[in-house]
Amino acid sequence: MKERIEICLSGSGGQGLILAGIILAEAAGIYDGKEAVQSQSYGPEARGGASRSEVVISNNTIDYPKVIKSDILLALTQTACDKYVKNLNKDGILVADSTLVTEVPNISNKIYLFPIAETAQKKFGTKLVTNIISLGIIVGLTEVVSQEAIKKAVCFRVPVKAKEVNEKALLLGFDIAKDLKTKK
Amino acid sequence: MNNLKKKKNIKLLQGNEACAEGALLAGVKFFAGYPITPSSEIAENMARKLPKIGGKFIQMEDEIASMAAVIGASIAGLKSLTATSGPGMCLKQENLGFAIINEIPCVVVNAQRGGPSTGLPTKPSQGDMMQARWGTHGDHPIIALAPSTVNEILTLTIKAFNFSEKYRTPVILLLDEVIAHMREKVEIPAPENIEVINRKKPTVPPEEYLPFKPDEDGVPPMANFGEGYRYHITGLIHNYKGLPTSNSQEIDAFIRRLHNKIQKNIKDIIIYEKYSLDDAKIALIAYGSVARAAERTVKLAREEGLKVGLLKLLTIWPFPFEEVNRLAQQVDLIIVPEMNLGQIVLEAERAAQGKCRVVPYGRVDGELINPIEILGKIWEEIRK
Amino acid sequence: MKTVINNYIREGMFPNIWCPGCGNGIVLGAIIRAIDDLNWDKDKIVAVSGIGCSSRITGYVDFCTMNTTHGRALPFATGIKMANPDLKVIVVMGDGDCSAIGGNHFIHAARRNIDLTAIIINNMIYGMTGGQYSPLTPTGKFGSTAPYGNIDQSFDLCELAIAAGASYVARGTVYNPRQSTSLIKNALDKKGFSVVEIISDCPVSYGKMNKMKSPVDMLKWIKDITVSKKVWEGLSPDEKKEKYAIGEFLSKDRPDYTELYEEIIKKAQERGGNK
Amino acid sequence: MKQKKLLEVYQNNSVKISVRREWCKSCGICIEFCPKDVLVPDDQQKPIPENIDACIKCGLCELRCPDFAITVEGVEEKDE
Numbered sequence: 001m002k003e004r005i006e007i008c009l010s011g012s013g014g015q016g017l018i019l020a021g022i023i024l025a026e027a028a029g030i031y032d033g034k035e036a037v038q039s040q041s042y043g044p045e046a047r048g049g050a051s052r053s054e055v056v057i058s059n060n061t062i063d064y065p066k067v068i069k070s071d072i073l074l075a076l077t078q079t080a081c082d083k084y085v086k087n088l089n090k091d092g093i094l095v096a097d098s099t100l101v102t103e104v105p106n107i108s109n110k111i112y113l114f115p116i117a118e119t120a121q122k123k124f125g126t127k128l129v130t131n132i133i134s135l136g137i138i139v140g141l142t143e144v145v146s147q148e149a150i151k152k153a154v155c156f157r158v159p160v161k162a163k164e165v166n167e168k169a170l171l172l173g174f175d176i177a178k179d180l181k182t183k184k
Numbered sequence: 185m186n187n188l189k190k191k192k193n194i195k196l197l198q199g200n201e202a203c204a205e206g207a208l209l210a211g212v213k214f215f216a217g218y219p220i221t222p223s224s225e226i227a228e229n230m231a232r233k234l235p236k237i238g239g240k241f242i243q244m245e246d247e248i249a250s251m252a253a254v255i256g257a258s259i260a261g262l263k264s265l266t267a268t269s270g271p272g273m274c275l276k277q278e279n280l281g282f283a284i285i286n287e288i289p290c291v292v293v294n295a296q297r298g299g300p301s302t303g304l305p306t307k308p309s310q311g312d313m314m315q316a317r318w319g320t321h322g323d324h325p326i327i328a329l330a331p332s333t334v335n336e337i338l339t340l341t342i343k344a345f346n347f348s349e350k351y352r353t354p355v356i357l358l359l360d361e362v363i364a365h366m367r368e369k370v371e372i373p374a375p376e377n378i379e380v381i382n383r384k385k386p387t388v389p390p391e392e393y394l395p396f397k398p399d400e401d402g403v404p405p406m407a408n409f410g411e412g413y414r415y416h417i418t419g420l421i422h423n424y425k426g427l428p429t430s431n432s433q434e435i436d437a438f439i440r441r442l443h444n445k446i447q448k449n450i451k452d453i454i455i456y457e458k459y460s461l462d463d464a465k466i467a468l469i470a471y472g473s474v475a476r477a478a479e480r481t482v483k484l485a486r487e488e489g490l491k492v493g494l495l496k497l498l499t500i501w502p503f504p505f506e507e508v509n510r511l512a513q514q515v516d517l518i519i520v521p522e523m524n525l526g527q528i529v530l531e532a533e534r535a536a537q538g539k540c541r542v543v544p545y546g547r548v549d550g551e552l553i554n555p556i557e558i559l560g561k562i563w564e565e566i567r568k
Numbered sequence: 569m570k571t572v573i574n575n576y577i578r579e580g581m582f583p584n585i586w587c588p589g590c591g592n593g594i595v596l597g598a599i600i601r602a603i604d605d606l607n608w609d610k611d612k613i614v615a616v617s618g619i620g621c622s623s624r625i626t627g628y629v630d631f632c633t634m635n636t637t638h639g640r641a642l643p644f645a646t647g648i649k650m651a652n653p654d655l656k657v658i659v660v661m662g663d664g665d666c667s668a669i670g671g672n673h674f675i676h677a678a679r680r681n682i683d684l685t686a687i688i689i690n691n692m693i694y695g696m697t698g699g700q701y702s703p704l705t706p707t708g709k710f711g712s713t714a715p716y717g718n719i720d721q722s723f724d725l726c727e728l729a730i731a732a733g734a735s736y737v738a739r740g741t742v743y744n745p746r747q748s749t750s751l752i753k754n755a756l757d758k759k760g761f762s763v764v765e766i767i768s769d770c771p772v773s774y775g776k777m778n779k780m781k782s783p784v785d786m787l788k789w790i791k792d793i794t795v796s797k798k799v800w801e802g803l804s805p806d807e808k809k810e811k812y813a814i815g816e817f818l819s820k821d822r823p824d825y826t827e828l829y830e831e832i833i834k835k836a837q838e839r840g841g842n843k
Numbered sequence: 844m845k846q847k848k849l850l851e852v853y854q855n856n857s858v859k860i861s862v863r864r865e866w867c868k869s870c871g872i873c874i875e876f877c878p879k880d881v882l883v884p885d886d887q888q889k890p891i892p893e894n895i896d897a898c899i900k901c902g903l904c905e906l907r908c909p910d911f912a913i914t915v916e917g918v919e920e921k922d923e
Contacts, residue, residue: 022367026196029369036196038367042306063479064555065333065366214651216643235836240650240829245676249643252636256616256647259634260655264647278637409632409648410655412611416578416627418635419619427581427627573911582866583910589870593909601906743876745906784875787907 004058005144006067009134010084011076011100013042013051016131020074021053023153024135024145028057031149037065050079057144072142074134075101076117095137097130112141112180119176120169129169132158136173141181147174197370199363202334203267203293204229205370206341209378212291213239213262216253218246218272221305222361223295226267247275251292255283258290259417261408263345267293270303270312273319280354281320282419284442287352287396287404289383291344294356295364296472296523298550307550308361310472310523316356317501323439325446327453328356328501332475334368340498346381347453351445352403358500360523362473362552386413396438397424402445446502455498456507460486464493466562467515469508469532471497473552474521480555485562492562500528505535512536517565521545521558541565576600576610581628586621589783591742591768595689596625598745598766599658602753608656615658616645618670621696621770622662622689639669642677645684653683653826658756663690664702667723671703678732681760682825687752688725688763691770699773710777725765730818735760737818741767743790744814751816760824767794767812847885853892858900859916860892867912873904 007024009017021038029036034057041052054067069089075081075096085105088094096104098113105111114137117130132154139150151170158166197205203226207215215230217223231241240257244250247268254264268276273294283290296312298304303311312319316328327347331340337359344355386393386405395415398404407413420428421435429435446453460482461467470478475496485492495511497504508531512518518540520529529544536542545561547553577600586592603613613631617623619638626633632655636644645659666674666688677684693711694700701711701718704725708717729737736758740748748766755762769775769786780786793812795803800813849865860881869888879897882890882904890913892898904913 022196025367025369029196030191030194036369038196039362040365062368063476063483065362065368065473065476066552066554068554068556214647216647232836235829235833236839238833238837242646242650242829244643244646245672248640249646249673249676252640252643253647253650256634256644256649257651258647260614260648260651262651264651279640282637409614410612410652414610414630414632416633416635418627419637420635427578571905571911571914577911583868583912586909588868589872590909593911594907597906597908597911742907745903749906783870783872787872787876 001143002071003060004056004062005071006069007055007057007072007074007138007144008067008070008084008087009053009055009074010080011051011074012080013049015051015076016128017051017053017076018042019157020131020135021055023150023157024055024138025057026157027145027149027153028055031152032145034059035062037062039065050083052080052084072138072144074138076130076134077101078103081105093141095134095141112137114176114180119172123172124165124169129166132166132169133173133176136170137177137180138173140174140177193372193374195370195372196367197334197338198225198367199334199337199359199365200225200267200295201229202338202370203341203357203359204233205372206338207265207291207345208233208237209338209373209375209380210342210345211263211380211382212265212345213237214254214257214264215240215266216242216244216250216257216264217266217268218244218250220247220269220272222297222364223267223269223293223359225364226293226295230265247272248279251276251279251283254290255279255286255288258288259409261410263349264290265293266290267295269295269297269305270299270309271301273312273315277320281322281324283354284320284324284326285322285419285421286417287406287442288354289348289352289406290354291341291348292354292356293359295359295361297361298548304550306361308473308523308552309548309550310360310474310527311548312358313500313522313524313527316358325353325443326356326501327351327353327446327499328358329455329498330358330471330500331498332363332472332496334363334366335370336498337363338370338372342378342380343455346379349383350381350403351449352383352406353446356501358472360472390414394424395426396422398441398445402441402448450502453499453502454504454507456504457496457498459494459496461493461495461511463491465491465515466493466517466519467511468492468494468558469497469518469520469528470494470522471500471528472523474523477553477555478521478558481558481562484555484559488559490562490566497528503531503535508532508535509537509539512539512542515540518542519545519558519561519565521547521553521561523547523553572604573597573600576603576630577628578630584628585624587772589769589771589786590621591691591766591770592622592625592689594742594745595622595687595748595766595768596628598740598749598752599625599660599687600629601749602756605749605753606756612654613656613658614645614648615660616641616648617660618662618665620662620665620694622660623665625660639665640673641665642670642673642684642686646677646680646682649682649684649826650829656756657684659684659686661686661688662695663688663692663704663725664694667703667725675728675732678729678734678761678763680825681733681735681822683759683761685752685755685758685762685764687755688765689768690725690765691768691774693770693774695770695773699777709774712773712777726763726817729763733761733822734763734818735820735822735824736762738763738816739765739767739812739814741790741794741814742769743787743794747814754816754819758819760822767814853895855895857917858895858898860895860898861914861916862890863912864889866910868910870909872907872909873913876907877904
């Protein structure tokens with residue numbers, strides 16, 4: 001794996017992307033013992049505006065804390081996809097929600113599409129876990145952090161009451177990743 | 185690789201959280217504030233944690249009141265903190281001056297966002313660097329520190345309290361939105377490994393106490409209100425007793441002492457870090473989140489065969505005049521990238537005294553300067 | 569000549585800087601006598617003031633004293649009281665200081681019901697800066713910035729304090745020093761935010777511009793415009809416009825802010841952990 | 844005329860009135876509002892208790908003095 005990996009989680013405010021970023025950074029930094037930085041860019045509104053959460057993971061001290069060229073891009077809205085795909089590394093991967101991102105960019109990168117939010121609603125009765133399923137998919141596809149670490153990080157960050165459903169959502173993400181991989 | 189066990193003292197902390205943690209480690213017992221992005225998390229953390237240790241949190245009606253309450257609490261004996269952003273910092277200025285003239289220890293955090301006015305509430309800036317120095321009126325010294333990592337936020341918050349207690353002065357901690365909101369791995373030091381400085385108390389009985397008579401180090405011992413030392417504090421220029429004076433000799437000596445107590449101790453106060461400067465012909469001077477971009481630029485530039493180094497400033501005020509002057513004698517070019525259109529660069533230029541070229545690189549669009557554009561600026565200057 | 573006053577003042581600071589006949593000194597006397605009646609420990613008293621003639625009071629009394637910035641005495645005092653609730657904190661303000669630049673702090677201190685005593689010396693003018701009209705200058709009166717008469721409606725500071733949530737509210741005058749002393753004593757003794765407005769005279773600024781050149785004229789005027797609370801209640805609305813009621817308007821018990829915060833500390837500590 | 848001292852003390856059998864002349868600013872309040880016209884102004888408009896025998900020791904002059912310049916000793920508390 002590269003010494004420094006840059007991840008961009010994008011979508012709109014309220015989709016839980018900042019929390020997803022925190023969990024990912026915690027998995028890497030606290031449980032996998034690497035260096036990790038999470039940052040975000042958001043508008044003044046709490047919900048609905050464009051939102052981007054960035055995570056940089058490295059084996060060494062992290063100097064520049066932001067994404068320069070993302071290695072992994074998650075896009076949960078069309079706007080976010082259009083905006084951030086330009087900044088995707090040549091050998092980076094794109095994970096997008098296939099129902100929310102209908103115009104898939106014409107790029108040579110590895111693209112993984114899945115109706116994440118829809119599945120969240122169907123399987124768990126709530127779109128709230130879209131972010132955690134997404135994390136499962138990303139980790140399943142890339143092993144950017146260990147599965148064990150992300151599990152622990154999810155359990156640490158989500159409220160006790162929501163622990164079980166989030167754990168399940170994460171595991172579902174791992175499974176989706178397996179399927180997506182074999183399809184490729 | 186780790187055994188996946190969470191170490192208790194290693195945490196992923198947000199910059200603002202780390203500031204609160206640092207303050208607690210330094211012994212903060214009082215916080216007064218007013219909600220403002222992007223500093224509010226400091227207040228939220230304080231509201232939760234202070235009462236747990238018997239400390240006090242209060243949300244005041246505005247920033248002016250917050251600054252006043254912090255000064256009041258400090259005089260009554262508690263280490264005190266307030267945190268804000270640009271618009272709030274403007275409002276605090278008058279009472280900041282009161283803290284300076286009365287030598288009241290306290291720490292004021294400014295998580296900088298774009299301005300002027302409401303500006304860019306959720307986006308970073310370094311536009312308040314000169315405000316930190318000259319924001320409140322009158323001729324006064326100030327100490328201002330600028331961390332660039334979450335870990336440094338923690339350690340410099342402790343430093344800020346220590347300086348404020350040691351030198352009896354308010355200390356400004358300049359964050360920017362990037363590091364205030366960023367989360368990063370922090371190893372929280374054990375309390376026994378931290379140096380915590382407390383204000384010097386009077387050793388004489390109350391009837392002999394002169395509240396503004398300095399010791400040899402220029403700093404007068406400070407009695408807290410309620411400890412049996414009855415004395416007067418006023419925003420008017422005052423004599424040793426703390427009473428207003430219009431004696432020009434006393435006035436002159438007083439203002440000079442305020443400056444000197446800081447100036448005399450710059451060796452202790454000025455903190456900076458050097459990256460690859462030994463053989464550098466081009467130097468970057470940077471601080472805050474931009475210093476991290478600059479650090480990366482140094483690596484990128486070295487890969488391209490350019491002898492570039494970085495002087496990362498952690499103390500902004502007093503400005504490390506001598507260090508920059510020495511650097512100017514060594515290098516051909518100094519570039520100062522900052523999220524404003526030229527503030528600290530002016531100071532760097534002054535310190536360089538014409539010994540090398542000093543150029544600004546500013547960005548004011550609410551985005552953090554990235555390493556590639558600094559590298560671009562280096563090439564642009566080389567080709568000139 | 570040794571009186572109770574001498575036990576509480578910084579004698580070296582006298583004679584005071586106030587103009588002949590200025591009511592500030594009368595109020596200072598009333599405050600000192602009230603404190604002496606309560607037999608408080610001088611080491612535990614803090615007096616805080618803002619800016620203006622009245623704010624000089626803190627320089628004259630031998631407590632821990634603090635002459636702060638314009639309008640901000642209350643928030644400074646709030647910090648002191650929060651930090652050390654054992655201290656008795658007295659805040660002395662002028663009318664402009666308290667009700668204009670400090671108006672917001674005043675209502676919020678009352679809302680919190682923090683255990684401070686606010687004494688407002690109301691001479692209805694900015695004296696120190698040369699007689700500009702204040703929010704307590706009566707409509708129609710003159711000031712250096714109201715050369716054609718003041719068109720502003722003035723605040724009733726006591727009603728404002730009551731509405732904002734204070735625990736004790738009263739008004740006295742410098743003409744009635746004995747009553748003022750007792751009102752101040754009650755206020756000091758009251759837990760929570762207590763307010764005493766003392767109508768005072770500024771012969772040099774207010775008096776000169778409003779045809780009352782001497783301190784004596786001003787005190788006579790103060791006597792004329794004030795009536796007891798009881799008399800006031802019987803006045804017609806038109807008559808009320810010309811008069812000020814004096815006496816005690818409110819005295820109630822409500823937990824003070826510092827007590828409530830002690831509860832917060834208990835709650836927080838019961839919950840434990842560091843999260 | 845005899846030069847007055849910084850502190851002048853006037854006394855009869857029942858009352859002692861002291862005037863701290865260095866602090867007195869000649870505002871006239873004590874003189875005007877004395878209910879028994881005990882005080883009269885001197886050439887500097889500072890009070891002299893010329894009718895000291897009329898003094899009822901109400902203490903109002905002391906309470907109303909903005910400069911702590913006049914005291915009446917042996918005063919009993921009475922309502923105004």
